[in-house]
Amino acid sequence: MGITELLVKFAGADVAEEAAAMMRLSLFDWAACGIAGAREQEFAGFRRAQMTEEGPAHIFGGDGAGAATAALVNGTLSHALDYDDTHFAHIGHPSVAVLPAVMALAETLDISLTDAVDAATIGVEASVLTGIWLGRSHYQIGYHQTATAGAFGATLAAARLLGLDKQQTRHALGLCSSMASGIKAQFGTMAKPLNAGLAARTGVEAALWAQAGMTAAQDGLAGPLGFTETHHGEGVDVKLPRKEWQISTISHKFHACCHGLHAMLEALSGANVEAERIAGIKIRTHPRWMSVCNIAQPKTGLEVKFSYAHTAAMTLLGHATGSIANFNDETARDAGICALRDRIEVSEDDALTETQSQVTLTLVSGEVRRLRHDLMAPMTLEERSVKLRTKVDALLGEPASETLWQAVIGSDLDAVTACFEGVPV
Structure with missing residues (x-):
């Protein structure tokens, strides 16, 4: 048919x-x-x-x-x-x-x-x-x-x-x-x-x-x-x-930004680590999102909603991504967020699905933490x-x-x- x-x-x-x-x-x-x-x-x-x-x-x-x-x-x-x-x-x-x-x-x-x-x-x-x-x-x-x-x-x-x-x-x-x-x-x-x-x-x-x-x-x-x-x-x-x-x-969205970022943000919600203890951050995502929500250096609040690195930095520094108010031009210019953002590496991984993301945190102590989330996880x-x-x-x-x-x-x-x-x- x-x-x-x-x-x-x-x-x-x-x-x-x-x-x-x-x-x-x-x-x-x-x-x-x-x-x-x-x-x-x-x-x-x-x-x-x-x-x-x-x-x-x-x-x-x-x-x-x-x-x-x-x-x-x-x-x-x-x-x-x-x-x-x-x-x-x-x-x-x-x-x-x-x-x-x-x-x-x-x-x-x-x-x-x-x-x-x-x-x-x-x-x-x-x-x-x-x-x-x-x-x-x-x-x-x-x-x-x-x-x-x-x-x-x-x-x-x-x-x-x-x-x-x-x-x-x-x-x-x-x-x-x-x-x-x-x-x-x-x-x-x-x-x-x-x-x-x-x-x-x-x-x-x-x-x-x-x-x-x-x-x-x-x-x-x-x-x-x-x-x-x-x-x-x-x-x-x-x-x-x-x-x-x-x-x-x-x-449904529980973060006030592009949905392509949500698996990464959900993964980071389990990080339980202070930003100053982090030596390196690597985010892996499906290739499709690289052209959708990977604005490296957003200049406006709207652009922040389409940035892996910026929203990851926000999360690790305690800025709630579920709050609409946090996606503004001031957040885009925040020196602390920008400094951490510029240390984050985002790369594609075609082994991941569009609803999955993996984050690797390397701590200053040498410890490596791998966090992963899939938005298709069942929910009643x-x-x-x-x-x-x-x-x-x-x-x-x-x-x-x-x-x-x-x-x-x-x-x-x-x-x-x-x-x-x-x-x-």
Whole structure:
């Protein structure tokens, strides 16, 4: 079955209970990231520039807009901190592309929270499947899977919410094929989160246009001169989920930086050694991350989020990488961090997977410590929810975190979107 036929069929699939439960955790995490992201003053001008219309869809930080605009703004703001979830099967951030489209349309259409969660689950799964289908060459050549695969996931989720028939859904995916875009050159800039917003808006617009009667290529993804042929896709074989869904292995962030750094940071959390006792530090990672998050000498807080050496130095010197506040321009210039950073060696190791990292610490005493972590280590839903609630408590404050949590585990979509305005911390 071709990718387009697979996605069209999947749009109306039943959603597994455990997959939907994971989606609710990602909804909690995504909303918290968006509420906190709306406080970032550097995005204030962008947000204001989009407020050219009023509408029923809530926007992070207050106000309302039409579904497409809300999807754009909320997708961008929820990825502004780069603190949202990731899926390593295709190296993308699925929730920030899919959930803004789903929540904006669900509000506009007065859809229940349960149906919105089911649509988002389908969309996230489709995003990951599309990313796997595109393959590693698509990512390595420079495309941002959050923006490309994410747009197809957002489109399929929107098609489900709108109740599009199979032919309309096919056209929506075809329209998306002309719209999906985003490049990794934007990493470390404000345009990286914009990639997520554009993907979410594409999903809303492609589905609405297909509903309105606009047609497109019958197979804009895998057909002649389609997306895979023109965007360095591999056409990897994928199958629809049965017992195991891709969303079950989604990875949530517990450090406020690029997810490629997290295995290294988790490994360092077990170092238990003072920085002054360290004579040498060697970090080994999968080759793919060397072009993503290995900025050797970051100059800004944004660039720090993409630096192995700088975040490793921060951790060893006691600067909490789970705190958004620690990723700022002052941290980038900190003399102590920079001095330790410049003594750290980062190298690639193709024996490691994309979710693994190994750190070798050589102490002044001559002792050598080898630390290793794999982000795919099993974690139950209960364990994950505890870690996420701790994260969101820190992001929003405990009262706001509790209100959002109760809304997300409930049945009222309006209760969730009412939290979007947020409160200062």
